[in-house]
Amino acid sequence: MTKSGRSEAARWAWRMATFAAVIAAMAALATPASARRVLPSTRAGIHQFTGIQGRISHNFTASELRTIGRTSDIVTGLSVQIRGYGARLRAANPRLRMFVYVNGMFAQSNQAGAFPNGWYLHDARGRKITSGTNHNYLMNPFSRKRSHGVRGWAAYVTHQCVVKRRAAKYARGCFLDQMSSAGNTGFVSARPINPRTHRPFTMRGFMSAVNRVGNAAARRMPIIGNSYESGARYVKNSTRRVNRSHMRAFEAEHWLGATQPRDAHNLQTWKQNVQMLMSAQRRGKGVLVGFGDMASSLPQWQAYVVASMLLGNNGRVWVHFDAPGSGPASWQLNTPLMRAHIGRPLRTARKVGGYLKGGVYRRPFSKGVVIVNPTSRTVMVHLRRAARLTSGQRVTRVTAAPFSGVVLTR
Numbered sequence: 001m002t003k004s005g006r007s008e009a010a011r012w013a014w015r016m017a018t019f020a021a022v023i024a025a026m027a028a029l030a031t032p033a034s035a036r037r038v039l040p041s042t043r044a045g046i047h048q049f050t051g052i053q054g055r056i057s058h059n060f061t062a063s064e065l066r067t068i069g070r071t072s073d074i075v076t077g078l079s080v081q082i083r084g085y086g087a088r089l090r091a092a093n094p095r096l097r098m099f100v101y102v103n104g105m106f107a108q109s110n111q112a113g114a115f116p117n118g119w120y121l122h123d124a125r126g127r128k129i130t131s132g133t134n135h136n137y138l139m140n141p142f143s144r145k146r147s148h149g150v151r152g153w154a155a156y157v158t159h160q161c162v163v164k165r166r167a168a169k170y171a172r173g174c175f176l177d178q179m180s181s182a183g184n185t186g187f188v189s190a191r192p193i194n195p196r197t198h199r200p201f202t203m204r205g206f207m208s209a210v211n212r213v214g215n216a217a218a219r220r221m222p223i224i225g226n227s228y229e230s231g232a233r234y235v236k237n238s239t240r241r242v243n244r245s246h247m248r249a250f251e252a253e254h255w256l257g258a259t260q261p262r263d264a265h266n267l268q269t270w271k272q273n274v275q276m277l278m279s280a281q282r283r284g285k286g287v288l289v290g291f292g293d294m295a296s297s298l299p300q301w302q303a304y305v306v307a308s309m310l311l312g313n314n315g316r317v318w319v320h321f322d323a324p325g326s327g328p329a330s331w332q333l334n335t336p337l338m339r340a341h342i343g344r345p346l347r348t349a350r351k352v353g354g355y356l357k358g359g360v361y362r363r364p365f366s367k368g369v370v371i372v373n374p375t376s377r378t379v380m381v382h383l384r385r386a387a388r389l390t391s392g393q394r395v396t397r398v399t400a401a402p403f404s405g406v407v408l409t410r
Contacts, residue, residue: 086170249286277312307405
């Protein structure tokens with residue numbers, strides 16, 4: 001080959017290498033799009049998820065499974081539940097995404113000696129740390145000692161996801177519980193010591209450690225983590241640091257606070273929760289909004305939660321109601337509100353304050369409008385055009401009671 005021929009070949013090789021690098025960069029930028037294929041868009045209408053893992057003793061009827069399947073985009077459950085109910089759930093909704101439950105940061109209460117000592121986190125006195133409710137053991141994401149065929153706790157959790165998803169058959173990915181700041185709060189018996197610094201974990205350091213577990217599992221399958229907790233903890237407890245991980249979506253189990261509805265009576269708390277939805281989606285993450293304590297004032301709280309969620313939903317938010325004890329289950333709350341055909345949002349603000357108008361927060365949709373009054377005063381809202389309440393009544397004005405939400409359709 002001549003010198004000029006070799007030079008031309010070198011230039012061609014350089015062009016091809018550059019082209020490959022551009023393609024790789026475009027693929028990296030497309031990650032949020034791939035995440036959207038795993039979890040369907042919620043841009044239009046009201047979308048739900050259902051967690052059934054807390055009801056292992058409940059024998060779901062065919063009618064309940066049809067309702068759950070038809071009303072939900074996502075179902076999380078134990079491997080045995082998805083294996084047993086998956087076919088009927090899928091028959092009700094072929095597009096349903098199911099995720100198998102695994103505890104991400106805690107071993108069970110009967111596993112005090114099941115793993116090497118270095119797999120557990122310890123307090124300043126060297127004691128293993130347990131949760132305050134069921135005495136499960138807080139585990140060490142940095143552990144690397146080989147046991148159970150894997151190296152460390154993060155690899156063990158990944159293995160559990162793989163095994164349980166395979167057994168569940170219908171599961172698309174894994175739902176990792178307790179991937180939040182709870183392990184570094186009063187929820188556990190003592191503050192854990194960071195094995196790398198030999199000092200108590202900072203909240204940012206603890207959440208970064210949690211990411212190690214989530215990232216390990218995310219290399220094998222789509223992961224949803226129970227991480228955000230609430231808007232206040234998203235900010236104050238650094239739970240937002242999980243946005244740096246490769247997990248696809250996160251549950252905010254105590255949206256509007258863990259002691260709702262009292263926490264929902266605080267304007268600042270309410271704004272933090274709605275803003276959390278907007279901020280997380282800008283980072284390419286989905287949000288599963290959980291709300292409990294539905295035993296009293298049910299119509300008010302359901303409307304308030306749904307309307308607030310719709311203010312912050314930019315295409316990747318799902319809502320779930322959970323009422324342990326005497327309250328109704330989520331599949332028993334399939335009210336006309338949850339079936340409202342509101343269409344797509346016509347306006348998207350960057351901050352929740354961008355929706356404030358006339359003393360209430362409102363957002364126009366292609367087939368309706370959402371109004372939220374998160375204050376203690378009553379506000380009369382006049383509509384530009386007549387709309388229908390979920391009861392079917394046509395109105396031209398709405399009385400927004402304190403701490404209320406209204407979903408109107410055209």
